[in-house]
Amino acid sequence: MTEQFRNLLIIDDEVAMRHMLRLVLEPHNYRVTEADNGAVALGIIRQEKFDVILSDIRMPDMDGLSFLDHPEVHGLDSTIIMMSAYGSVDTALECMKRGAYDYISKPFKPDEVLLTLRKAEERQLLRQENRQLKTALSKQEKTFSIDRIIHSSVAMQQVLQRVKTAATADSPVLINGETGTGKELIARALHSESGRTGQFLAINCSAITAGLLESELFGHVKGAFTGADREKQGLFTIAGGGTLFLDEIAELPLALQPKLLRVLQEGEVRKVGATRAEKITTRVVAASGTDLYDAVQKNLFRNDLYYRLAVVDINLPPLRERPEDILPLAEHFLTGICRQEGRQRPQLKEEDRRRLTSYRWPGNIRELQNHLEKALIFSRGDKLDLPPLRTRQTLPGATDPEDYSLKVASQRLEKEYIRKALIKTAGNRTQAAELLEISLRSLMYKIKDYEIE
Incomplete structure (x- = not known):
């Protein structure tokens, strides 16, 4: 059991019940405070904050339901669990409507109380995480x-x-x-x-x-x-x-x-x-x-x-229409990823800069970020080893040693034939696929890959 709930308040007019609960809970790292009715409990919660409140329903002076209805209780961040030997389903539902988290029928076994508290603890942790996330998002929006x-x-x-x-x-x-x-x-x-x-x-x-x-x-x-x-x-x-x-x-x-x-x-x-x-x-x-x-x-x-x-x-x-932004973005991503991973930031070599700025980046900024993250995974020390980029996505006018490869030449030829077929058929892709002797699906993929308008 974690120590998330350090403070626990028991409200019950029976001394024996309060004593039994103290014996059950204190070995599980709960610091227990006792009150014999709701009125006494109100005085205690004004002085001290509690993570969980276990309250009986039938008590003199102020019973459990009256305690739940009190304005000071409505403002509490405590998880409230009700107990009663005279309860029914209707009683349990009424407690829930008034703000209680759960309900336990007396008599109960010690494990039943501990299980209910464990469930309440999980709920409280989720609420805390939710608040932290909202605070973090709010700060992010403000900054x-x-x-x-x-x-x-x-x-x-x-x-x-x-x-x-x-x-x-x-x-x-x-x-x-x-x-x-x-x-x-x-x-x-x-x-x-x-x-x-x-x-x-x-x-x-x-x-x-x-x-x-x-x-x-x-x-x-x-x-x-x-x-x-x-x-x-x-x-x-x-x-x-x-x-x-x-x-x-x-x-x-x-x-x-x-x-x-x-x-x-x-x-x-x-x-x-x-x-x-x-x-x-x-x-x-x-x-x-x-x-x-x-x-x-x-x-x-x-x-x-x-x-x-x-x-x-x-x-x-798109990024290919503003190549001036490629290197500033690359430097920004490298710095951010290395800071997050607590490692030294490698420097971009002149060859790396040329390769990055000559590429078309069909996936734009997201592709650039993923490419650099991949490069950092497989790089050691202050040297950055950039993975190879798809050569057909090189910007016009950029020189590349692979320009003379048969693979690149065949891609250029394929792209040109697709253009001619589309012109011949006035843009009818089904007829163009028949001319090229490929399936329509293959043609659609190639049009997308080659960015043919």
């Missing part, structure tokens, strides 16, 4: 600054200037950019520069099924569907006064798009199963890794929702 975004390029300077200009507005923002370009970082910058006092919350629209996503975003009332045994607040409500970041907005199911449009137009949400809507003050920032307007043209995304989201649009350039 986050747009000035900490690593960049040297004019393109990113223009993006960040647009962020500063748009931050104080309440209008929705749509961030466009390839995977790994830092869309969530820009969303956080918008929030930090806005001066909003609420939370910054993020959700990936492609990671949750339509049914669950609706409940996550808007919340639900008790009994709204099977398994809805209690009311749930949605992210729009929880992020009140703050920012809700909807990543991969293009994946939002069509059935939910009218509901999101109503939130943006009316500034209110209606929980699943509710009959009335609630006003919200949450700002929406959405992001898409694909062309959202293209999804509109294909009837996969509502036209009116697109224009409502894109009141302010921010386009994040």
